[in-house]
Amino acid sequence: MAQIAKSSCPLNCWDCCGFSVSIEDGKITSIDGDKDHPITQGKICGRGRTLVDKTNSSKRLLYPLKRVDGKFLRVSWQQALDEIAAKMAELKYKYGSSSILHSHDYANSGLLKNLDQRFFNCFGGVTEVTGSICWGSGIEAQKWDFGNSHSHAPEDLLNSRHIVIWGRNVARTNLHLFQRLQQAKKKGIPITVIDPIYNATAKIANQHFSIKPGMDGLLAAGVIKEIVEQGLQDSQFIQNHSAGFEDLQSLIESISFEEICEKAEVSREIITYLAQVYAGGPVSTFIGLGMQRYSNGGNTIRLIDALVAISGNIGIPGGGANFGKLQVGQSFDIGALALPERKKESRQFTMMKQAEGILNAKNPGIKMVFVTCGNPALQVPDSNHVEKAFRSAETVVVIDHFLTDTALLADYVLPSTTVFEEEDIYYSSMDHHYVNYGPKLVDAPGETKSDLWVWTELAERLGFGEAFHFTRQEFIAMGLKPLASLGITYESLKEANHKELPVKKVPWQNKQFQTPSGKYEFTSQLGQIKGYESKLALTLPAESKWTNPYQAKKYPYSLLTIHPLRSNHSQHYDLIQGLGRLKVEISPDLSENLQISEGDLVRVWNERGEVNGFAAVMKAAHPGTINIDEGIWKKFGGSINVLTSDRESDNGMGSTVYDCLVNIEKITQL
Numbered sequence: 001m002a003q004i005a006k007s008s009c010p011l012n013c014w015d016c017c018g019f020s021v022s023i024e025d026g027k028i029t030s031i032d033g034d035k036d037h038p039i040t041q042g043k044i045c046g047r048g049r050t051l052v053d054k055t056n057s058s059k060r061l062l063y064p065l066k067r068v069d070g071k072f073l074r075v076s077w078q079q080a081l082d083e084i085a086a087k088m089a090e091l092k093y094k095y096g097s098s099s100i101l102h103s104h105d106y107a108n109s110g111l112l113k114n115l116d117q118r119f120f121n122c123f124g125g126v127t128e129v130t131g132s133i134c135w136g137s138g139i140e141a142q143k144w145d146f147g148n149s150h151s152h153a154p155e156d157l158l159n160s161r162h163i164v165i166w167g168r169n170v171a172r173t174n175l176h177l178f179q180r181l182q183q184a185k186k187k188g189i190p191i192t193v194i195d196p197i198y199n200a201t202a203k204i205a206n207q208h209f210s211i212k213p214g215m216d217g218l219l220a221a222g223v224i225k226e227i228v229e230q231g232l233q234d235s236q237f238i239q240n241h242s243a244g245f246e247d248l249q250s251l252i253e254s255i256s257f258e259e260i261c262e263k264a265e266v267s268r269e270i271i272t273y274l275a276q277v278y279a280g281g282p283v284s285t286f287i288g289l290g291m292q293r294y295s296n297g298g299n300t301i302r303l304i305d306a307l308v309a310i311s312g313n314i315g316i317p318g319g320g321a322n323f324g325k326l327q328v329g330q331s332f333d334i335g336a337l338a339l340p341e342r343k344k345e346s347r348q349f350t351m352m353k354q355a356e357g358i359l360n361a362k363n364p365g366i367k368m369v370f371v372t373c374g375n376p377a378l379q380v381p382d383s384n385h386v387e388k389a390f391r392s393a394e395t396v397v398v399i400d401h402f403l404t405d406t407a408l409l410a411d412y413v414l415p416s417t418t419v420f421e422e423e424d425i426y427y428s429s430m431d432h433h434y435v436n437y438g439p440k441l442v443d444a445p446g447e448t449k450s451d452l453w454v455w456t457e458l459a460e461r462l463g464f465g466e467a468f469h470f471t472r473q474e475f476i477a478m479g480l481k482p483l484a485s486l487g488i489t490y491e492s493l494k495e496a497n498h499k500e501l502p503v504k505k506v507p508w509q510n511k512q513f514q515t516p517s518g519k520y521e522f523t524s525q526l527g528q529i530k531g532y533e534s535k536l537a538l539t540l541p542a543e544s545k546w547t548n549p550y551q552a553k554k555y556p557y558s559l560l561t562i563h564p565l566r567s568n569h570s571q572h573y574d575l576i577q578g579l580g581r582l583k584v585e586i587s588p589d590l591s592e593n594l595q596i597s598e599g600d601l602v603r604v605w606n607e608r609g610e611v612n613g614f615a616a617v618m619k620a621a622h623p624g625t626i627n628i629d630e631g632i633w634k635k636f637g638g639s640i641n642v643l644t645s646d647r648e649s650d651n652g653m654g655s656t657v658y659d660c661l662v663n664i665e666k667i668t669q670l
């Protein structure tokens with residue numbers, strides 16, 4: 001008889017679904033959506049279901065491995081941990097603790113995954129990665145504008161008169177928003193999608209506007225210009241609750257509609273249409289991560305925020321510049337888990353430039369790289385450079401479930417448990433405001449151990465074991481402390497499986513912003529304090545015919561590397577038959593002009609690298625656009641990040657992985 005238990009999806013995703021998991025004879029046999037979860041409502045995606053195969057996979061790492069003479073040998077935990085701890089102690093003594101780089105991403109949304117920081121802080125502080133390849137530019141942009149990144153409650157979109165999906169691939173990446181869009185459509189609320197690719201969300205929309213990649217800031221400026229020229233702006237909001245509008249006004253006066261339309265490759269009618277939509281609010285704008293992964297990404301999001309603000313769509317039901325939902329993560333006491341005060345030294349590299357950081361670090365140089373919850377060999381831009389950097393470190397330690405491309409660069413590979421083998425609570429600061437409980441449901445296979453067990457054992461050996469003398473339950477309770485007075489405790493969460501966090505359903509309703517001035521800032525004081533251009537600007541991507549004509553001549557096409565449908569980044573490619581094939585999607589004009597047909601072998605290249613794959617012709621996409629889904633393993637033709645640049649975005653916090661020009665040609669063999 002199968003036993004059914006509730007759990008949570010741990011994957012880095014907008015949706016943080018509640019699971020209903022079947023267990024038979026100590027094995028996970030199937031996963032469904034939790035029908036009682038207010039957002040999940042019984043429906044999950046294929047990536048969630050594939051966690052059955054992930055958990056039971058014969059490819060999982062089951063024992064610690066050590067590289068000896070270029071080959072991996074199985075070693076005992078005792079040996080691996082003794083040697084890693086001894087190396088860390090030696091490096092700290094000889095060079096200081098910041099000679100170790102902790103490279104990570106956010107592959108698991110469990111609260112206790114934050115304990116990696118506790119370990120490295122108690123060790124004395126290491127070199128850390130800051131910013132985010134994912135959404136760094138957009139989050140920073142919203143901090144400059146609003147002081148924080150807050151979205152409306154999921155159901156609030158039904159209060160809108162119009163919904164704009166701007167650079168978010170909802171049908172593929174954000175399942176439950178897609179369901180809500182379908183609901184809104186049934187209610188007759190029109191939907192507009194702005195995206196260079198005619199994707200599955202565009203298919204259900206009333207309007208799809210294609211745009212030249214990276215030019216959305218110009219489009220937003222054009223719509224602001226039209227609204228202001230027609231006097232349709234919300235003067236009350238601008239006068240009483242904002243700062244710097246005059247700078248925005250000068251900016252829009254400095255450009256003509258013709259120039260905007262020429263560079264963004266949109267028609268004048270689109271600007272008029274959007275001006276009517278925004279002025280006729282309430283409009284929910286769902287800002288995706290697409291157009292902020294450019295050199296001008298921060299500024300692009302700030303111009304879209306500005307459009308939402310001047311049109312009176314901030315702080316009203318059915319409105320909002322919905323990007324991140326940081327209130328969710330901010331509900332927990334992460335500081336109590338991470339103990340930042342125990343850090344004695346520290347240094348920071350941005351996530352994007354970790355390779356350059358490793359290669360150029362001085363006083364101290366980077367001697368060890370410790371990787372958790374990430375696969376930087378594939379996912380970090382300019383991956384040829386990343387590989388070179390990782391190879392230059394004396395010791396690389398990777399904790400993972402599989403022998404990933406990053407693990408293949410390691411000296412020690414430590415096998416970790418997956419979601420159903422450890423207890424934790426899960427949340428995502430992206431879309432909704434529920435926290436889920438995930439119990440331990442099955443025993444860990446082989447000698448796999450939780451990340452927390454590894455930190456505890458290493459801490460013991462390094463002399464700060466006391467920092468880890470807590471049970472998982474005690475750590476969870478520590479993180480939940482600020483919520484205890486609201487009845488959200490370890491016990492109540494375990495009992496209820498999920499709980500609603502106390503976040504504002506319509507943010508900024510009181511028009512009190514968290515900026516230095518307390519107002520919405522068109523010109524940002526925070527930007528100025530940090531030493532950046534504080535005024536909005538009409539900036540373009542770094543790789544375009546306007547900004548680098550010489551490069552654009554050699555590499556005329558825009559390469560997007562968007563998120564895969566069936567995999568969460570790199571995590572499912574080796575689990576699903578048929579996924580391991582590099583598909584190069586091209587816009588119809590490229591097929592016609594270059595005579596590339598469906599299935600043809602092609603080479604895509606630029607000055608940073610090249611990949612080979614099979615062509616697929618997109619039904620509709622902006623002319624001159626190529627897409628290759630990210631995450632594909634080296635053995636299947638990746639990493640596609642050999643093509644992308646490690647340049648940081650304009651506000652220093654984000655990646656520019658879609659700001660990428662390439663060329664393409666037909667070839668005869670792979």
Ligand SMILES: Nc1nc2c(c(=O)[nH]1)N[C@H]1C(S)=C(S)[C@@H](COP(=O)(O)OP(=O)(O)OC[C@H]3O[C@@H](n4cnc5c(=O)[nH]c(N)nc54)[C@H](O)[C@@H]3O)O[C@H]1N2
Nearest residue numbers: 167168169173194213214288289290291562563565568569
């Ligand atoms: N299936 C699946 N779902 C996922 C993930 C996954 O790997 N697979 N990953 C999760 C994670 S970590 C994240 S961060 C989210 C990301 O969620 P999204 O933001 O929805 O996804 P992205 O793949 O980043 O691409 C967003 C969209 O931006 C468009 N785009 C690219 N450049 C531009 C531009 O210049 N202008 C405009 N207007 N649009 C542009 C792309 O065509 C794409 O449709 O998805 C999450 N969900």
Ligand SMILES: Nc1nc2c(c(=O)[nH]1)N[C@H]1C(S)=C(S)[C@@H](COP(=O)(O)OP(=O)(O)OC[C@H]3O[C@@H](n4cnc5c(=O)[nH]c(N)nc54)[C@H](O)[C@@H]3O)O[C@H]1N2
Nearest residue numbers: 105107108133134373374375379399561569570571630657
């Ligand atoms: N070109 C291009 N590059 C991109 C993007 C893009 O759109 N285009 N998207 C970017 C975005 S949005 C993101 S979020 C990043 C994602 O970058 P990553 O987080 O590096 O990508 P994943 O493939 O999810 O790899 C995570 C690894 O962590 C492991 N893992 C999962 N859970 C655990 C755990 O509990 N413990 C440990 N120790 N390991 C675990 C997985 O097995 C996997 O190998 O990629 C970025 N890179």
Ligand code: SF4
Nearest residue numbers: 009013016017045048
């Ligand atoms: S990957 Fe996202 S949509 Fe799919 S089950 Fe997990 S949380 Fe839900």
Ligand SMILES: [Mo]
Nearest residue numbers: 012133134135
């Ligand atoms: Mo992400």
